[in-house]
Amino acid sequence: MKVNVAQVRRNEIGKAHFDLEEDFSSYDSELEGVSFTTPVRVHLQVINLGESLLVQGQIQAELKVICGRCMDDFIYPLDLTYEDEWVLSSLASEEQSETAFVFEKDEIEISERILEQIVLALPMRFICSPECQGLCPVCGVNRNHTSCECMIEQIDPRLAALAQWSKRD
Ligand SMILES: [Zn+2]
Ligand SMILES: [Zn+2]
Incomplete structure (x- = not known):
């Protein structure tokens, strides 16, 4: 140029x-x-x-x-x-x-x-x-175009402790 x-x-x-x-x-x-x-x-x-x-x-x-x-x-x-x-x-x-x-x-x-x-x-x-929305970390689909059934576990640590505790019953 x-x-x-x-x-x-x-x-x-x-x-x-x-x-x-x-x-x-x-x-x-x-x-x-x-x-x-x-x-x-x-x-x-x-x-x-x-x-x-x-x-x-x-x-x-x-x-x-x-x-x-x-x-x-x-x-x-x-x-x-x-x-x-x-x-x-x-x-x-x-x-x-x-x-x-x-x-x-x-x-x-x-x-x-x-x-x-x-x-x-x-x-x-x-x-x-x-x-x-990025890619699904489980199956890799582009979540802007496709929805998938993957469950992404996002458990609050406090709730996890509660779940453990309730299992003891
Ligand atoms: Zn993008
Ligand atoms: Zn997926």
Whole structure:
């Protein structure tokens, strides 16, 4: 995903807007259990700050993920804000080359940065819905779709003691 900053860099315009779209499915293999179902859309504003370029905007993606409770897949939409500072390599001060991202010539390649933002935004575990019933621990059916007859014993220890006591009669 490349942004051509030739114009904004030469300050012909101080600010430029970009709407970009790219298929990120080639990154699927880097993401365990997650795949991109639609191209990633990025809306960016590039602002010439004089010594560097401020790149900021929105990232929108739709991922297919697996629910950690019921193991069904579902669509997980993402809408993130993004901001980076980029500086031309030939103009970068020592400090800038440590804090900003460096680009050559007139194009900045933001795919890796966009992927990083997406990865950072993912939760440790996906849950398809707060009401997800998960899998039956006895027979393994998905309890969102199927009901089963399994009895899951959840005996209160105080009641268990009482049951023992009443057996003595
Ligand atoms: Zn679920
Ligand atoms: Zn069951």
